[in-house]
Amino acid sequence: MSGDDSVPEVVLLTNLPKNGWYEGSTARPNGHILATRLLEPELHDFDPEQPDEPPRLLHTFPDANSAMYIAPLKGCHDEYVVYTAYVEFDSLEVSNYIVWRVAFKGYDDEQPTVTRIAILPDAGCCMGCHSVTERTLLISDAYKDHIWLLDILTGKISIFLADDTMRKTGEGKTGRFGICAIRLNGNYVWFANASVGTLCRIPIAFEDDGAGWGIRTTGPVEIVADDVPNTNGLVLTKDASAAYCVDYNDGVLRQVRIDPETGKGETRVLEEDLISPTVMELVHGRSDGRPKLGIICSGKLDDSSSSVEGRGSISVTETVTIITEDRDEISS
Numbered sequence: 001m002s003g004d005d006s007v008p009e010v011v012l013l014t015n016l017p018k019n020g021w022y023e024g025s026t027a028r029p030n031g032h033i034l035a036t037r038l039l040e041p042e043l044h045d046f047d048p049e050q051p052d053e054p055p056r057l058l059h060t061f062p063d064a065n066s067a068m069y070i071a072p073l074k075g076c077h078d079e080y081v082v083y084t085a086y087v088e089f090d091s092l093e094v095s096n097y098i099v100w101r102v103a104f105k106g107y108d109d110e111q112p113t114v115t116r117i118a119i120l121p122d123a124g125c126c127m128g129c130h131s132v133t134e135r136t137l138l139i140s141d142a143y144k145d146h147i148w149l150l151d152i153l154t155g156k157i158s159i160f161l162a163d164d165t166m167r168k169t170g171e172g173k174t175g176r177f178g179i180c181a182i183r184l185n186g187n188y189v190w191f192a193n194a195s196v197g198t199l200c201r202i203p204i205a206f207e208d209d210g211a212g213w214g215i216r217t218t219g220p221v222e223i224v225a226d227d228v229p230n231t232n233g234l235v236l237t238k239d240a241s242a243a244y245c246v247d248y249n250d251g252v253l254r255q256v257r258i259d260p261e262t263g264k265g266e267t268r269v270l271e272e273d274l275i276s277p278t279v280m281e282l283v284h285g286r287s288d289g290r291p292k293l294g295i296i297c298s299g300k301l302d303d304s305s306s307s308v309e310g311r312g313s314i315s316v317t318e319t320v321t322i323i324t325e326d327r328d329e330i331s332s
Contacts, residue, residue, distance in 0.1 A: 016055060020044075021298045023127075023232075024069035025279045028104075029078055033281060033294055034058075036067035041084050043067055043102065043112075048294055059114055063098060068126060070102075073152075075134040078104040081117065081152065083126060083139075092176070097123045099137075099150065118155035123148065127232075128182035128191070133206065133214040138184075140191060142168065142177040147189075149213055158213075161202060165221045169195040173249055174230050181234035181245075187218075190236060192245060197229035199243060199256055199265060225256045225265035233280040235293060244270075246277035246295060253277065253295065275299055 016022075022044075024036035035044045041061040047053060061067055064084035073079045080102045085094050097120035103113045120126065124143025132138055138160055139148040146162035168178035177194040184190070188201040203219040224243070233246040243256040243265065251274040256265035280295040 016046075016296070016298075020055070021278070022296050023278055024067070024071075024082075024129075025281045025294075025296055026070050026072050026080060027281045027294070033296075034070055034080065035279075035296060036070045036082060038066050038068065038087070041065055041067045043070070043082060048292075058112060059102070061098075061100065061114070064096065068094075069129050071129040071131055071137075073101070073134075074131040076103075078106075081129065081131065081137060083120070083129065085123075085126075092125070094123070094125050094143075097121075097126065099152070101152070117152050118150060118157070120148070120150075120157060122157075125177070127177065127180040127194075128234075130182055130184045130189070132184055132189075136213055136215060138182060138189060138215075140166075140179045140182040142180050142194065145178045147179065147182070147191075149215075151213070160213075160215075161217060161221075163221045165196075165198060165200050165223060166191070166193060167196070168193075171195070181231055183234050183236055185236045185238075185240045188240070190224075190234065190240075190243070192228060192231035192234050194230055194232065197226060197231075198223055199225040199228050199231070199234075199245065201263070222263055224258060224263060225267050227267045228254055228256060232278050233295065235280055244280065244293060246274065246280055248276055248278055251275055251277060251297075253293075 019039055021038040022035040023038045026034050032045050032047050041064040042057055043059045044055040045058050046055040061084045066087040067084050070080050070082045073081055082100045082102055084098050086096045087094050099117040101115045101117050124141050126139050127142045128140040130138050135151055135153045137150040145167045147160040149158045149160035166179035169175050174194045179191050180194045181192045189204055190201045192199050201222050201224055202217055204215055205218050206215055228245045230247040230249040231245040232248040235244045241258055245254045252269055253271040254267055255270050256267045258265045274297050276298045277295050278298045280293050
């Protein structure tokens with residue numbers, strides 16, 4: 001790695017179980033990480049500061065074979081939204097999306113209360129989610145090439161935005177995936193397009209749009225960088241001066257430095273030997289409070305028996321989670 005001391009140090013945090021493919025994660029107030037397991041409809045919890053302890057199964061969701069994503073609920077303490085689905089892993093077709101509310105009453109080893117919020121009957125492949133107001137979720141759809149808007153109180157769903165920058169290319173290993181990772185920072189919704197390789201942002205305002213959603217766009221989509229292919233996990237610094245992107249196909253962690261005047265980014269590679277990094281989250285050390293990037297790597301794949309490119313016939317032979325430490329203050 002570079003001698004530049006701003007390049008993060010990468011250390012092994014803990015080993016995750018084989019077949020522990022995770023596509024969603026979030027940090028709890030107690031410093032633990034919650035992760036949704038793609039190969040089973042399960043929610044797991046692990047403590048980054050206890051590397052010898054295996055992840056703990058918290059809940060198994062009904063009416064699904066996959067837990068796809070998790071995000072914290074805005075305005076709530078230790079409450080989250082999870083969506084599950086049925087996934088055909090050979091064809092990568094996804095159906096029967098259900099959105100759940102997961103609520104904890106304390107930090108200890110209690111089981112959460114889980115309630116069903118809504119269904120997503122027209123969703124294609126939902127790859128990211130963010131709670132933007134106390135009642136509104138934004139959900140990125142990599143197959144439908146747009147962002148859904150979900151009212152968690154009523155279950156009403158609408159299209160927040162469809163744009164050419166969200167479209168998939170249809171080429172290569174990730175060609176069927178368009179908009180994937182999604183984050184909220186300041187007055188922008190940020191997203192990455194996996195197959196195009198772009199990092200983009202949407203200017204927004206938090207005010208009534210006339211339909212009761214509490215959020216609206218205020219301008220066109222802006223392309224920040226066009227050299228971040230296969231981005232699955234995305235994290236931004238609090239001041240949005242930098243973004244961190246993990247490339248699932250090539251095992252790369254990239255940093256995009258963003259000019260506050262122009263909104264344009266300059267990309268550099270920080271790490272090149274990660275093993276199938278899927279998602280990452282901000283965690284703070286309980287002893288020193290330092291921000292760290294917790295990257296979940298889901299290991300090597302053996303899909304030789306599958307007739308299509310992708311995750312068919314997954315056999316995870318190596319799974320690790322790593323922490324990267326950086327001097328930047330990172331936004332969750």
